[in-house]
Amino acid sequence: MAGTAIKVLARMIAERGGTAATRFDLEDPRDxxxxxxxxxxxxxLRGLVVLxxxxxxxDLFAPLRVLADRPGTPARFLILGSASPELIRTSSESxxxxxAHHELPGLGLAEVGESHWQQSWLRGGYPPxxxxxxxxxxxxxxQELIRTLLERDLPALGLRLPAETLRRFWQMLAHYLVHAGDRRFPLAERVEALPLRALAALSES
Structure with missing residues (x-):
């Protein structure tokens, strides 16, 4: 899944820093x-701490503020996770x-090569x-990624709508190229957590 690539990137950041790294996976009950x-x-803890x-x-953002203000900055924190509007707002306030927020994009043509533009257009930028x-x-x-997003990830972010309703809304977006701020659909006001992008047309009609 996409999370695997993020975990690999986090490991590379830790190795490049040349310091000890401690990782907490908050999906693991032990951590x-x-x-x-x-x-x-x-x-x-010292060095890099990955959450x-x-x-x-x-609830961890408030304690992290206390730890980030320590003299000498004995540890830095790399925070990974799904970014809902509420989560970004909470982290920004705390x-x-x-x-600093960094959005990790998918593979672009600069990485895969312009000769693979058709494959990139069809399959998207997720490495798998x-x-x-x-x-x-x-x-x-x-299809499995979309199912996971609709049935597990978005409800975990606080979006309380049936998965089938969200799926139909995504299909409407695909057909009518509606962007996230469009209010022509009343449902758009309730799905601000959805990962939406307005794509420019490949060519003129």
Whole structure:
């Protein structure tokens, strides 16, 4: 899944820094339990501290502010996770002046080469989809990704709408090229957490 690429990137950042790295996967009950008392668990750590799937523990932002303000900055925190509007707002309020947001895009033509533009246009930028052995395998991967987003990830971000309703809304977006701020559809006001992009046309009609 896409999260695998993010975890690989986090490991590369840790290795490039040349310092010790400690990782917490907040989907792992063991790591979640270790952070029951966040200050006590994180304060002794040095170097890079990776907190993965932070959307499961938004309560950690307030303790991170305390830790980020320590003299000498004994530890830096790499925070990974799905970015809902509420989560970004919470992190910006709690860590104002202490945090930078970076959106990780998919593979672009600069990485895959312009000669692969048709494959990129058809399969998208997620590495498992782009690098699939054939178009059918790529399509299955994308269908499973969409299913996971609609049935698990978006509800976990607080979006309380039936998965089938969200799927139909996505289909309307695909057909009518509606961008996230468009209010022609009343449902658009309730789905601000959806990862939407307005794509320019490949060519003029």
């Amino acid at each position: 979640d339990t270790r952070l029951a008392a966040p200050i006590l668990a994180l304060e002794p 993965d799937e932070i959307q499961r523990r938004p 860590l104002a002046g202490r945090v 989809s782009f690098l699939a052995t054939n178009d059918q395998t790529s399509m299955r991967w994308r």
